[in-house]
Amino acid sequence: MQNEPSSVLNQFQQGDLDAFEALFHEHQRAVYGWILRIVRNAAAAEELTVESFWRIWRAHARFNPAMGFEGWARRIATRVAFDWLRSAKPQHELTAELLAEAAAPEVTDAAVTAEIRRKTALAFGRLPPKLRIAATLAVIEEQPQKDVAAALGISVAAVKLRVFRALRLLRKDLQREGIRP
Amino acid sequence: MNADERDRLKKLLQEALPPTKNDESERDLWPALLRRLDVETAAPNFNWAWFDGALAAALVGAVALFPAAIPVALYYL
Numbered sequence: 001m002q003n004e005p006s007s008v009l010n011q012f013q014q015g016d017l018d019a020f021e022a023l024f025h026e027h028q029r030a031v032y033g034w035i036l037r038i039v040r041n042a043a044a045a046e047e048l049t050v051e052s053f054w055r056i057w058r059a060h061a062r063f064n065p066a067m068g069f070e071g072w073a074r075r076i077a078t079r080v081a082f083d084w085l086r087s088a089k090p091q092h093e094l095t096a097e098l099l100a101e102a103a104a105p106e107v108t109d110a111a112v113t114a115e116i117r118r119k120t121a122l123a124f125g126r127l128p129p130k131l132r133i134a135a136t137l138a139v140i141e142e143q144p145q146k147d148v149a150a151a152l153g154i155s156v157a158a159v160k161l162r163v164f165r166a167l168r169l170l171r172k173d174l175q176r177e178g179i180r181p
Numbered sequence: 182m183n184a185d186e187r188d189r190l191k192k193l194l195q196e197a198l199p200p201t202k203n204d205e206s207e208r209d210l211w212p213a214l215l216r217r218l219d220v221e222t223a224a225p226n227f228n229w230a231w232f233d234g235a236l237a238a239a240l241v242g243a244v245a246l247f248p249a250a251i252p253v254a255l256y257y258l
């Protein structure tokens with residue numbers, strides 16, 4: 001995916017729509033999948049994929065072909081998804097409807113009841129978006145921390161710190177609900 | 182928070198919010214993107230910065246206060 005001919009990247013950088021279309025079709029799935037991991041809502045992920053590529057097109061003149069397209073696109077997509085998380089109303093967040101859409105876990109601890117899982121998901125949805133996005137990618141989706149750091153435009157150490165803070169806040173919130181992880 | 186607690190919390194979180202599996206959109210989103218490009222190209226963006234607004238207001242103010250300066254300004258344009 002990172003082996004686009006440099007001519008395509010150069011043409012895109014110069015504003016060639018055909019080159020942009022080629023890059024779009026090459027990267028659409030990856031960008032959509034990345035956004036879906038963050039927002040966990042298929043319909044929103046499609047909209048945000050379009051928004052991401054729209055922003056990518058607008059920024060074509062600032063693109064550096066030497067740096068490759070995938071990482072740059074992922075960073076813009078992460079920003080778009082972050083903006084969505086930040087502006088999403090509570091009903092768009094981890095509501096019962098979205099929770100029902102999530103696949104049933106493969107390995108479930110018998111002691112972890114559906115009620116605890118629901119409360120955990122809701123508590124996670126209450127975390128600040130900045131922490132939630134880092135924890136979603138690094139903990140739930142188990143993405144490599146260096147990829148998460150690159151997508152968020154921060155260092156690996158900062159990703160670790162955000163995950164730590166997210167888990168600590170989550171634990172406090174769960175304890176208030178009477179759940180001891 | 183020790184490592185044990187952290188691991189238990191991670192496990193609980195993964196059970197509550199399982200990792201996404203079906204991460205492929207079945208739709209080709211290119212037509213939707215093209216529509217977006219068309220709309221944005223057709224509608225010029227009038228998002229003025231505050232500085233642009235202030236400059237325009239100053240110009241209108243100057244013309245209102247010193248109408249006699251208009252021919253002079255036009256002469257130098």
